[in-house]
Amino acid sequence: MTAASHLEKLLRAGKFVVTAELGPPRGADRAVVEKKAALLKGYADAINVTDCQTSVVRMSSIAAAVIVMEAGLEPVVQMTCRDRNRIGLQSDLLGVAALGAKNLLCLTGDHPKFGDHPSAKPVFDLDSVQLLHMVKTMRDEKKLQSGTEIAVEPRFFLGAAENPFAGSIDIRARRLAKKIAAGAEFFQTQIVYNVERFAQWMEAVRDMGLHKKAFILAGVSPLKSLGMARYMKKNVPGMDVPDEIIARMKEKKSKKEGIEICLDIIGQLKEIEGVAGIHIMAIEWEEVVPEIVERAGLLPRPATESS
Numbered sequence: 542m543t544a545a546s547h548l549e550k551l552l553r554a555g556k557f558v559v560t561a562e563l564g565p566p567r568g569a570d571r572a573v574v575e576k577k578a579a580l581l582k583g584y585a586d587a588i589n590v591t592d593c594q595t596s597v598v599r600m601s602s603i604a605a606a607v608i609v610m611e612a613g614l615e616p617v618v619q620m621t622c623r624d625r626n627r628i629g630l631q632s633d634l635l636g637v638a639a640l641g642a643k644n645l646l647c648l649t650g651d652h653p654k655f656g657d658h659p660s661a662k663p664v665f666d667l668d669s670v671q672l673l674h675m676v677k678t679m680r681d682e683k684k685l686q687s688g689t690e691i692a693v694e695p696r697f698f699l700g701a702a703e704n705p706f707a708g709s710i711d712i713r714a715r716r717l718a719k720k721i722a723a724g725a726e727f728f729q730t731q732i733v734y735n736v737e738r739f740a741q742w743m744e745a746v747r748d749m750g751l752h753k754k755a756f757i758l759a760g761v762s763p764l765k766s767l768g769m770a771r772y773m774k775k776n777v778p779g780m781d782v783p784d785e786i787i788a789r790m791k792e793k794k795s796k797k798e799g800i801e802i803c804l805d806i807i808g809q810l811k812e813i814e815g816v817a818g819i820h821i822m823a824i825e826w827e828e829v830v831p832e833i834v835e836r837a838g839l840l841p842r843p844a845t846e847s848s
Contacts, residue, residue, distance in 0.1 A: 543680065543726065544698040545613045546643035548587040550845040552727060552756045557811065558818030559839055560617060560758060561585035561830050563609065565600035574605050577614040580827045584834040585614075586842055587644055589820070592619040592835040596656025598634065603637045610641055617700060618642045621650025626666035627675065627686055634676060638695030645697040647672040647730065659751045660676070669701060677724030691758045699724050703757075705742035706729040707779035714745040715757075729820040732773075734802075735781040736809045744812050752815030758809045760821040762797035763829055767791050800829060800836075 542549060551558050561581050566573035567664065584642055588609055592602040606616035618637050634645075649669040653661040667675065673722050675686045676697060683694040701720045717728065733739045739759065746752050764770045767790040774782035789798055810816050823829050834840060 543644040543694045546698045549698040557845045558586045560587045561821040562589045564591050565605040571608050574608040578609050578829045584831045587617050589616045589617045592621045596651045596653045606642050617644040617646050619646045621648045622667045623650030634695050646700040673723040700727045701725040703728045704779045706781040710742050710745050722757050729758045730760045732760045732762045734786050736782050741813050747815050756817040758820040759816050759817040760820045763803040
C-alpha cells in the first residue's frame with residue numbers, strides 16, 4: 542500500500558471498482574457539491590473532483606474535495622499543470638495531503654484557449670509525466686523537486702489519464718508504460734465507445750505486462766442526445782464514436798438509449814482481461830449514475846476494513 546485509500550485497497554484486493562466524476566460548480570455554493578456527492582454515495586468507490594475541466598473557471602478541486610470528504614466519500618483529486626508552476630503544484634500537494642485526501646490524478650490539462658478565458662496565459666511548467674515523477678519523489682523520498690527534504694511526506698495513490706484512441710495503439714501502450722515508470726499506479730481512460738479498438742489496445746497493454754503493473758479503469762459516459770454523439774465524434778480530439786453508436790442514437794433519439802448504450806459497453810468491458818474497473822463520466826448528469834451502477838450489476842459496492 543502506498544496510501545491505503547479505500548480505492549487502493551479495493552484494487553489491490555482484486556475488486557472491480559467504480560469511480561465517478563463530480564464537477565465543481567461555477568460559483569461558491571458548497572450545496573452544489575453536497576448534492577452531487579449525495580447522488581453518488583454508495584454507488585462509487587471514489588469520486589473524481591475535476592480541476593477546472595475544459596479550462597472553465599470552477600470551484601477549486603481541493604476545496605470541493607474537502608466537501609466530498611465531509612460528505613463521507615473518498616475523493617480522487619485532479620490536479621493539472623495548466624495553472625500552476627512547480628512551486629504552486631508542490632504547495633497544493635502538501636496542502637491537499639494535509640487535508641486528508643489520499644488519491645491524486647495527475648493531468649497536463651486543457652489549454653486555456655478551449656475555456657472561458659482564452660487569452661489567459663498557460664503555465665505548463667511541467668507535464669503530467671513530470672508531475673507524476675515529482676509527486677512520487679515527494680512521497681517515496683520525502684524530497685521536493687529541488688532536493689529539499691520535507692518532514693512529513695504526502696501519501697498519495699497516484700493516478701493518470703490515458704487515451705487509447707489518440708494515435709496508434711502501440712504508441713498509446715508505450716505512453717502508458719512511460720507514465721507507470723514515472724509513478725502512476727492506476728489509470729482512468731478516455732471515454733470508450735469503440736470497444737473493439739479499446740480491446741485491441743488492452744491486448745497491446747497485456748503483451749507488455751502493463752496490466753500487472755497498474756490498474757486500468759475504462760472510462761464510460763452515457764450519451765444525452767444524438768447531438769452530443771455527433772459533437773463528440775466530430776469535435777472532440779481523441780474521441781472515437783463509431784457510426785453504429787450514432788445510428789442507435791439517431792433511431793431512438795432519447796436519453797434512455799444513451800443509458801442502454803452505456804450499459805452495453807460496460808458489459809463488454811467487464812469481460813476484457815486487465816480492466817480493473819470503470820470510471821463513469823456523466824457530465825453534469827450525476828443523477829443517472831445510480832441507475833447505471835445498479836443495472837450494470839455492480840451493487841452493492843464492496844467494503845474495506847476501514848469503510
